[in-house]
């Protein structure tokens with residue numbers, strides 16, 4: 001193990017990458033807590049971007065054709081615990097490309113949803129899996145970025 005690793009706190013990534021470090025790491029866990037329980041819980045969700053209808057101006061007005069997630073405006077709430085590993089499969093049923101940007105959420109760059117810059121757009125009929133840890137507490141929103 002390199003010397004500088006010893007001066008920093010152990011992260012899950014270090015544990016997974018360290019290989020033989022797993023044995024040493026298990027000694028640091030509280031009694032009765034296995035390494036499997038120490039992994040971040042996963043929270044899996046599915047969003048479908050597609051055409052829908054929404055009543056935007058009150059019951060006395062007709063519905064408006066919209067593009068929506070899972071047919072609703074706004075899209076469904078995704079509620080997770082801080083530190084959870086989020087997996088969100090986004091399927092595009094629009095007739096145009098799309099991406100999803102997780103506004104205000106710290107994500108790895110490849111999960112930021114900026115078409116042609118951080119990812120290839122999700123083509124009609126395709127599904128893209130966004131996967132990142134919910135590192136911050138708070139209320140955020142997601143939206144297309146294409």
Ligand SMILES: [Cu+2]
Pocket residue numbers: 101102103104143
């Ligand atoms: Cu935004």
